[in-house]
Amino acid sequence: MPGPGPHLMYAMGSGLAMTTISNGRFSPFHTLTYTVNAFFGPDIGAFIEWLCSLFGASASTFGSLVHHLIHHPLYYILILGLPLSYLYSRISSYCVRRHLLDSVSRVPLTMMQCLFLVSAGSFTHFFVDNLFEENGKTPMYTWILSTGWWQSEAPNHPDAVVVVCILCVLLLCGFLYLNRASSANSIKEKSYQSMLLMMAIASLYCLWCAIQIYWITPRRAAVGEEADLGVLVFLAVFFFVPYALCVMSMYPKDHDTNQIPL
Structure with missing residues (x-):
């Protein structure tokens, strides 16, 4: 302690x-x-x-x-x-x-x-x-830890790979677009827009994980064995x-x- x-x-x-x-x-x-x-x-x-x-x-x-x-x-x-x-x-x-x-x-x-x-x-x-x-x-x-998959080797579902890849690519490409040198926005405005983008992607990521864990029966591994939902919520709040x-x-x-x- x-x-x-x-x-x-x-x-x-x-x-x-x-x-x-x-x-x-x-x-x-x-x-x-x-x-x-x-x-x-x-x-x-x-x-x-x-x-x-x-x-x-x-x-x-x-x-x-x-x-x-x-x-x-x-x-x-x-x-x-x-x-x-x-x-x-x-x-x-x-x-x-x-x-x-x-x-x-x-x-x-x-x-x-x-x-x-x-x-x-x-x-x-x-x-x-x-x-x-x-x-x-x-x-x-x-x-x-309960939001992860620890029962056996976690299956990697193709749809999970596709969804996670799309969200991560959107975040990185969106960040590059918002912070491009040709933009007329100030650094502060770009930072604020990037923060909104990150929050939107994080919300979609958490929604995907929550659907896999709490909605689908039987529950599925949202992102392999990773406890991404719990980690994201914990880091956001604390x-x-x-x-x-x-x-x-x-x-x-x-x-x-x-x-x-x-």
């Missing part, structure tokens, strides 16, 4: 990388807020459970309930997202006024920015947890979504640095 070190270092390393590539738009306080929620955030429930266990059976039962509610990627956000966002935004304002943390914008984080970071931290926490705890038998990891939320929390490029809200 991952301890404090892996959670802390993975999140802080990611935050520092985003600070570097964003030229400070992802500020040190962004990194700190994201790291705290990826490190200790959902584990607040485990701490409360341990604390309540010191005060008898009734308190222990209550602590266990709190733990199961808070130690969850979505419930943590729904239950503590707004209170924590308000708290972090006030702490950010204090740090800016007191010059405790550097910031190129000299503007504290808003509640919305903090909510993005709290949410990103929660998903990042479970990205590490789902891979490296309970001897690899977490419900999420078990589901990921890897790409946190980074998307972090990007959404960044200061805009044209942020007015002459105003310092109190």
Whole structure:
């Protein structure tokens, strides 16, 4: 089971990388807020459970309930997202006024920015947890593996080969077309269009896998023995979504640095 070190270092390393590539738009306080929620955030429930266990059976039962509610990627956000966002935004304002943390914008984080970071931290926490705890038998990891074919040597159906090849070719050729040198679109527009293309192809890929696994009877190997449906869903939710939320929390490029809200 991952301890404090892996959670802390993975999140802080990611935050520092985003600070570097964003030229400070992802500020040190962004990194700190994201790291705290990826490190200790959902584990607040485990701490409360341990604390309540010191005060008898009734308190222990209550602590266990709190733990199961808070130690969850979505419930943590729904239950503590707004209170924590308000708290972090006030702490950010204090740090800016007191010059405790550097910031190129000299503007504290808003509640919305903090909510993005709290949410990103929660998903990042479970990205590490789902891979490296309970001897690899977490419900999420078990589901990921269940989308593969492990009964015997996986058959390679011709239609699966054709569908997967078409989708992969469409993705690569579409990317080349959208990012061609002759296009008048900016790099940002090309990147956005490429992202939409990738999401569309990924959705079709997942749909193909889901049909083979859950609709056709008896189920078929969607892509050989590979657990592609589980892997794609897991990476989308616990890897790409946190980074998307972090990007959404960044200061805009044209942020007015002459105003310092109190």
